[in-house]
Amino acid sequence: MGHGPAVKLEKDYASPAKTKLGVKLFFVYLTIYVGFVVINTINPQIMEMRMFLGLNLAVVYGFGLIILAIVMGLVYNHICTGYENKMNKPQEKKEIEQ
Numbered sequence: 001m002g003h004g005p006a007v008k009l010e011k012d013y014a015s016p017a018k019t020k021l022g023v024k025l026f027f028v029y030l031t032i033y034v035g036f037v038v039i040n041t042i043n044p045q046i047m048e049m050r051m052f053l054g055l056n057l058a059v060v061y062g063f064g065l066i067i068l069a070i071v072m073g074l075v076y077n078h079i080c081t082g083y084e085n086k087m088n089k090p091q092e093k094k095e096i097e098q
Contacts, residue, residue, distance in 0.1 A: 014083035021079060025072050032068065036061050 012018075039046050039061075047058035 010088070012084070012088060014080065014087040017083045017087070018080045021076060021083075025076055029065075029069065029072060033065060036065060 040058075047056060047061070049057045051057050051060045
């Protein structure tokens with residue numbers, strides 16, 4: 001005994017645009033994360049440098065990665081909502097416009 005889906009799922013016309021945006025943001029994040037890994041691999045002593053408030057580069061870079069991921073997620077959500085509002089118009093509006 002269960003219930004059906006809460007909403008009727010229809011075709012998502014914004015899906016290709018959202019996918020492209022997601023891939024682009026992934027590679028931006030990946031590039032920045034690779035920089036973190038490369039620094040730790042080639043010269044880990046750099047991560048011991050004090051940046052500000054007595055925190056070393058490892059802590060600042062690590063928290064920066066976490067904050068960047070959150071901000072990028074919010075940006076992705078905002079942009080994708082715009083794509084969905086623009087591309088996934090209700091069926092009756094599409095019929096009227098044609």
